[in-house]
Each structure stands twice: as C-alpha cells, then as structure tokens.
Amino acid sequence: MTLARVADDNRSAFGDSSVAGDRAVSIWLWSVAALVIAMVVVGGATRLTESGLSITEWQPLLGAVPPLSHADWIAAFEKYKQIPQYHIMNQDMTLDAFKSIYWWEWSHRFLGRFIGIAFALPLIFFWLTGRLKRGSGAKFLGVLALGGVQGVIGWYMVKSGLVDRVDVSQYRLALHLITAFAILGLLVWLALEEWPDTAHRAAGAVTPTIRRMGVFIVLIVVTQVVLGAFVAGLKAGFIYNTWPTMDGQWIPSDYWTTPAYLTFFESHAASQFNHRMMAYFVVLAVLTELWLVMRSAVDSRIRATAVLLALAVFAQVALGIATLLAHVPLELGVAHQLGGAIVFVLSVVHLHAIRRAAVSA
Structure with missing residues (x-):
C-alpha cells in the first residue's frame, strides 16, 4: 500500500487538509527553516574560526558520536596533524585548542543530522495522516533528497582542503552555501503554501x-x-x-x-x-x-x-x-x-x- 493511499484512508479521521492546508504542517516547516538558518550561522562560525578541517573523515552515522575519552581525542588530533592546515598554520596547536575547533565542526555536522531527522520523521507522520496538501508529497521528498545531497556536498567541500591546501575550495564553498539557501527557500515556500488561508x-x-x-x-x-x-x-x-x-x-x-x-x-x-x-x-x-x-x-x-x-x-x-x-x-x-x-x-x-x-x- 502506498503512502498516498494510506493518506487518503486517514483523511476522514484527521480531517481533510489536502486543499486548505494545515497550520501544524506550516509551523513544522517554519521550525525546520529556522534550524537551517541556525545551520548557516554555525557554518559561518566554523569558517571564521578555521574549524572546518578539524574532522578529516566523513562518517554519516558513527560521526555523530564525538571523542569520549582522552585516547579518542588524541586519535582525532593525530588525524588532523596529517593535513596541510596543521603543518602550515597550526604546528604549535595544543590539544585544548584542537578541541575548540573540533567542537565547531562537530556541531555543524550534528546540526545537519538533526535537521534531517526533524524533517523526515514529522513528514512521515503528516503524510500518513493526510495532513499534507494534495500533490505536495513529491515536493517534500525532493527537499529531503536535496538535504541528503547537501551532506555529500559538505564532505566534497571539506575534502578539498585535506591534501593540497590549508582551506576549502571557494567553488565548493559557494556550492555548499547556495544549496543550503535552496533548501531554506523551498522550506519557506512550502510553509507558506501549507498555511490554511493560502488558497484564498x-x-x-x-x-x-x-x-x-x-x-x-x-x-x-x-x-x-x-x-x-x-x-x-x-x-x-x-x-x-x-x-x-x-x-x-x-x-x-x-x-x-x-x-x-x-x-x-x-x-x-x-x-x-x-x-x-x-x-x-x-x-x-x-x-x-x-x-x-x-x-x-x-x-x-x-x-x-x-x-x-x-x-x-x-x-x-x-x-x-x-x-x-x-x-x-x-x-x-x-x-x-x-x-x-x-x-x-x-x-x-x-x-x-x-x-x-x-x-x-
């Protein structure tokens, strides 16, 4: 049974908002948009503090867990010492200083993962209960897919600074930022569309x-x-x-x-x-x-x-x-x-x- 069929079956129980929209859906989308703005801000801080290259690996699942012991921190620091940024800019960096830049980048990545969950789980609920406007399901899936692509682009950007340079490529940074704004724009537009009086x-x-x-x-x-x-x-x-x-x-x-x-x-x-x-x-x-x-x-x-x-x-x-x-x-x-x-x-x-x-x- 498809999600669309389940949604049709549940509209009678939750009220048909497929035409008029739903305030709860709109508020959820505005909340996710606010998280994306926070992600942009944290990303800016990560760039200004030269923290973006402190995590040299991309682990979509295991990467959500930061170093938990002194040995874990030493291991992470040793990986950072292998990249040009450390050798050219930060040879005198202490472990405490490394932790400072690590937490900026970890927070940026963790917020990205949190946004994915904050979007995906309510989407499933609203879709199954028929709360989305009719025909909008594909748009929401498109935003979800674009969020996944953004994670890949983020690593593509970080990877550019791990071998031959001390910072990330400005081309990849521009791609990463414009994709974030595309997601933000789509969320805002969908939030406005889902507000009940939009049809008038x-x-x-x-x-x-x-x-x-x-x-x-x-x-x-x-x-x-x-x-x-x-x-x-x-x-x-x-x-x-x-x-x-x-x-x-x-x-x-x-x-x-x-x-x-x-x-x-x-x-x-x-x-x-x-x-x-x-x-x-x-x-x-x-x-x-x-x-x-x-x-x-x-x-x-x-x-x-x-x-x-x-x-x-x-x-x-x-x-x-x-x-x-x-x-x-x-x-x-x-x-x-x-x-x-x-x-x-x-x-x-x-x-x-x-x-x-x-x-x-």
Whole structure:
C-alpha cells in the first residue's frame, strides 16, 4: 500500500487538509527553516574560526558520536596533524585548542543530522495522516533528497582542503552555501503554501512589473549570496577594510587576475568589489519595488513584506560595512551571514505574497 493511499484512508479521521492546508504542517516547516538558518550561522562560525578541517573523515552515522575519552581525542588530533592546515598554520596547536575547533565542526555536522531527522520523521507522520496538501508529497521528498545531497556536498567541500591546501575550495564553498539557501527557500515556500488561508486570493491586484520585480529580487539576492560565498572562500573581507572606497580607489587596481577569465572566481579584490556593487544593486531594486508597491492598490501583506524587506536590506548593508571596517570579527561575521539569510527569507515571503494576488491589466 502506498503512502498516498494510506493518506487518503486517514483523511476522514484527521480531517481533510489536502486543499486548505494545515497550520501544524506550516509551523513544522517554519521550525525546520529556522534550524537551517541556525545551520548557516554555525557554518559561518566554523569558517571564521578555521574549524572546518578539524574532522578529516566523513562518517554519516558513527560521526555523530564525538571523542569520549582522552585516547579518542588524541586519535582525532593525530588525524588532523596529517593535513596541510596543521603543518602550515597550526604546528604549535595544543590539544585544548584542537578541541575548540573540533567542537565547531562537530556541531555543524550534528546540526545537519538533526535537521534531517526533524524533517523526515514529522513528514512521515503528516503524510500518513493526510495532513499534507494534495500533490505536495513529491515536493517534500525532493527537499529531503536535496538535504541528503547537501551532506555529500559538505564532505566534497571539506575534502578539498585535506591534501593540497590549508582551506576549502571557494567553488565548493559557494556550492555548499547556495544549496543550503535552496533548501531554506523551498522550506519557506512550502510553509507558506501549507498555511490554511493560502488558497484564498489576496485583496487587490499587482501589476506585471511588481510581479517581475519580486522574482528579480529573489534572483539578485541569491546572486549576492553566491558572491558572498566567494568573498568568504577567498578571505577577501580581510583586505580593503575601508568604505566607501577601497583604500582610496573606487575600482581596485589589482581587480584582474591572470588569466582574466578567472578574475570573477579567484581575484580577492574582484570578489570584494563585486559583492559591494551587488549590494548597492540589491538596495536599488528593493527600493524600486517598494516605490511601485506603495503607489499601487495592493494587499496589505504585499506592502508589509516590501517594507520589511527594505528595512532588512538596509540593516544588512550597514552590518556588512561594519563587519568590513572591523576586519571581520567573529561576532559581526556571523551576524552578517544571519542577516543574509533573513533578507533571503523575506524576499521569498514577499514573492509568495505577490503570487497570491491577481495580476492587473
């Protein structure tokens, strides 16, 4: 008997929410989304503390158990001593210092495992009891599968720093981060879809321009996330710690690399410059959308989400500048990564509010 058949048989007992949605399902999805945001934040801390390479093995099940004895800690430390990061950067590291970076990486991996359980077990319950909206089962399975792929990508990223370099590849870091944001976006969208009143049309109508701008803003926010990943991967936030110019230059003189086609991906100066310019572009796009929304007869949710998105973007820009000027301290760096996740979530929420409204002529 299939899950869909079991769900149909149970709808009479639990109430048919296959059309209207279910608050409990939506709250569960929002909770998992919050865990993903926490995962992004812990991942940022792991990167800033140079902790990501402290665990040199990938054990999806046994890896959930940290070292429990002094001998276990010595064994883990000896494995870390075999990689370039130790020999080049940390030859004077003590066991206590190793434990500090180990716990960051272990917490990051453990949180990933916990998110998988927090998503999979309630999914089975809600599906078997017919609480999911009809036809959404495949979407949930897709998110679950993407979460599994993310675990593989995480190890693929860590593996890049175990042999010939002292840190992870910026390409793999960008892939790992953008996959996390894809999962986050899908969870937020599904949570909004599962809320009971989603089936009702929003009051008023939006212009085609407002709808296109909503999509465009999500796309450029995602682009900014990718650019931020390259800044992080190249540690480009530790240079040009001035604003609004870059050490007195509007365009850094060392922008280009050789060969030129790798500039976008491997130039420290270019990665920071691109991230700055895209931030200004995001501000311009969000303010344009806010102006369009405020002069149109749209639903109050669309207005509210547009205002919140604009406020979040301004706060994120201010936080980014403060982080840069302070030479990327841990607290500000982590807060900036959290701010990026909040801006992304609000852009998705705003787009969803727009999609609920009819399109005016």
